[in-house]
Amino acid sequence: MSQQSDSTLTVSGSGMKRFNSIRQSTNIVYSILFILLAFLCVVPVVFVIIISFSSEASIGKVGYSFIPAEWSTDAYQYVWHLRNTHGIPTVVMAFLTSIGITVVGTLLGLTLISTMGYVLSRPNFKLKKFYTFLIFIPMIFHGGLLSTYVVNTQLLNLKNTYWALILPLCCSSFYVIIMRTFFQTTVPDEIIESGKIDGASQLRIFVQLVLPISLPALATIALFLTFAYWNDWYQASLYIESNQHDLFPLQYVLVNIEKNIQYLANNDMAMSANNNALPSETMRMAIVVISVVPIMFSYPFFQKYFISGLTIGAVKG
C-alpha cells in the first residue's frame, strides 16, 4: 500500500499507477479543451482592459479592437479628475469607503452567520425547531421594498449612515443554512465531546476547536459576502441621500458616472460644456476595470484557505 500512496499524477509507472492514469493522447485532448475554455474566460477580460486604454477617437475609427489605433488614458483621467468638496478625488474616497464597508461587513456577517449556524447544528439545542423556522421564512417570503425601506429609515433611522450599507446585506438565511449543514456533517461530535470533557465553555469550544477546522466553509461565506459588499450600489441608492458624497461606495460612484454619460448622450438639450469629447465608450470599460480588478486580486487570498482546510485532518485513528 505504501508504494502506491505517493502521487498518482505521473503517467508512466507500474501496476496500479498505470491502471489509474489516462493515455497520453487523451491527456493532450483534455488539456487542449481546458486551455481553450480558459482562453474563452480570460480573453474578454483582457479585451475590456485594452479597450479602456484606447482613445475615444480610436473607437470611432476602428471600433472595439485588440490593437487600438491610438492608446490613451483619457477615461481614467476623467474619472480621476472628479473631486469632492475637499479636493480629494471622488474615486479614492469611494474606494476607501467600499473597502471599509466590505471588511466590516464581511467580518460582521461571518460572526453572525457562523454563530447562528453552529447553534442550529447542535442536536441538544432546545429552541432549534423554532429558530430554524424563523430563519427559513425570510428565505421564502420577502417583505417587499417599501416595508424594508420604512423599517430601515423610520424605525431604525439608518438613513445616511454606513450601517445602512452594511446591515441589510450581512446576514442571509441561505448562508446560515449552509453553515449549519457544514457543521453538522463535517465537524465530528468527538471533537466537541473532547472539549466538553476537558471542561471548556461553549464559546471556547466554538472558537478554539470548531472554527479552525471549518476554514473552507468560512472562506466560502467570506468570499460571497465580499463580492456582495464590493458590488453593491443599490443600498446606497436607496439609503444615502444624493448630497452625502462622502458616504458613497465605489460602485455607486461608478454607476452615477454611467448614468450621467447616458443622460448627456440622450439629451441634446442638456446643454453644458461637459459635452466636449466625453470619452463615453472607453469610460464604460474603465469603470468595469476599476470595479473588477480589486476583487480579482482578492480571490487568490481566499483560495489558500480553501485548500488548507481540505487537507487538514481532525480525527486521528
Place this chain on the structure above:
Amino acid sequence: MKKFLSLFLALLMVLSVCSFATAESKEPVHLVWFMYTASETPIDWPEVEALLNEYSAEKIGVTCEYKYMDETQIALATQTGEYFDIAFTCDWWNDYATNVAAGMFLQLDDQLDKVPALKDSVLPLAWEGAKVNGGIYAIPHMKDIGYEVFWILNTDYFLNQKGFEKDQYISFEGIEPYFEAYKKDNPDDYPFKMSWGGITSWQNCLVDWLNMDYLVGLEWEAQGTENEHVVKSALEIDAWKNRLRKIHEWYQKGYINPDAAVTESMPRAQAGVVQSGQGWFGAETVWANVIKQPIYISRYDGAYLSTSSIRGSMTAISSFSKYPEEALKLVELMNTDPWYRETARYGIEGKHYTRNDDGTVTRTELGSSNMGVQAYAQGHYTVGALEASPFPEVPTDIHQWEKTMAGYADATLSAAMGFTPDLAPVETECLAIKSIIEEYRRELYTGTSDPDVVIPEMLARMNEAGLEKVKAEIQAQLDAFLAK
C-alpha cells in the same frame, strides 16, 4: 410711596408687553424642495444653497433645503410619506397625474391670487395643460412647451458654398432641393443620415398623441373641425401616411443611408448636413454645441401645444405642507427674481460663471463640473440670464424666449388638453399592438419599406389584435372628460 410703587408696576407691565412684541420678529420658515437629478447632488450645491437661503430669508422670510433625487429615490420618498413642501413633477418623474389622483398635491386655483407675479409669469394657455379634472395642481415651467420641429442645416455648405437663401420656414417637402444639391456633389454620401428611430420628432406635429407607444391620438389637422375629438390610430391619419411615403421616396432616391434600419445610433456629431430636431427658435446654440459646426435652423412643423408638451416640467406644492403660502412665495421667488434664478441655475458669480457684456453668462470650468443642475426642473427659462453659446458662430439670442412665448399665441391647442387616458382595461390589446408596431417600425420610419404595402398590413393585424376596442375605450373616456 404707594403712588411710586403703582407707577413702577405699571411701567413694568408696559415694558414686558413691549419685549413680547419685539420677540415677535419671526424665524425664517424652513421648507423642503424635492428636485430632480440624473445621478447626484451637484458638488458645490451646499454653498450655493447657503447663499440662496440668505437671500430668501431676507426677502420673504423663508429658507429652503433642496433634496436632489433620482427616480427610485423620489418614488420611495413619496410612497413612504417623507415630508416635503415643494416638488418637481412631470410625466416621467414623480408622475403628475398619479400624484394628483393620490391627493399629494395642493390645489392651487384660489392660492394663485396671493402670488400675482407668479400667476402672470405663466402663459394663460399653459394653465390648461396643468389642469386635472378642472383644477390646477402645479405650476408649469416656461420653456419650450410646444411641439416645434426644425431642420438643422449646415451653414458652411448650404449658405456659403451652395448659395441657398436663409429660409426660416422650409416645409417638410421643401427640403428636397437641399438634398439634391448635396447628392449631386457627393453621389456616394447621404445628406440625411439616421438610425433606426427615423427622423427625430417627425410625427409629433401630425398626431396629437394620447399614447405614443401604441400610436393612438387625435389628428392635429382636424383641429377646429367637427372631427377634432375623434380618436384615431396614426395609421389612419393621412398626413402621417403621406409623410412616410415622402420618406420612402427619399430613401429610394438615395438621400437616406441604406442601412438606417439597422443602425443602432446616429449621434448628431456624425449625422451629416441635414438633421431634424424638436426645439424652439434659439435651440440652434444647443445643437451647434453638440454638432460642433455652424448651423442654422428652419421650422417645418409647429407650434402645437398639448397636455404632454406642457407637462414636461412643473412644480407642485404638497397638500401636506405646513406652510403652503410660504412655499408658493418661494416658488414665486424662483420664477420671478433674476438673481435667485441665476444663482440656482449657474451658481456663484465669479466662481461658477462670469457675466458677459451682451447679458449672457458663461460657465467656468468649476461651474461646469460642480454645478451640473437640470435648469428646466427648477423653474422658468424666461427669467434670468441665458448661457452664452460655446460656439461663437452661432450666438445666443437673448430674446429667444420672448419670441417663442409670443409664437405660442398662434399655436394650435390640443382638443384633449388636460386629458390622460387610463389604458388599464385594454392592456392586453395595447401590448399586442405595441409588439406589432415594434416589428415594422424600424423599416417603416427610415423609409426602407414601402408604406403602401406595410401600413395596410399593420392595420389589418392591429385590428385583429383589438385596435377598435382600444380606440372605443379611449373615445369613451375622452367624451366623458369633455362633457364635464
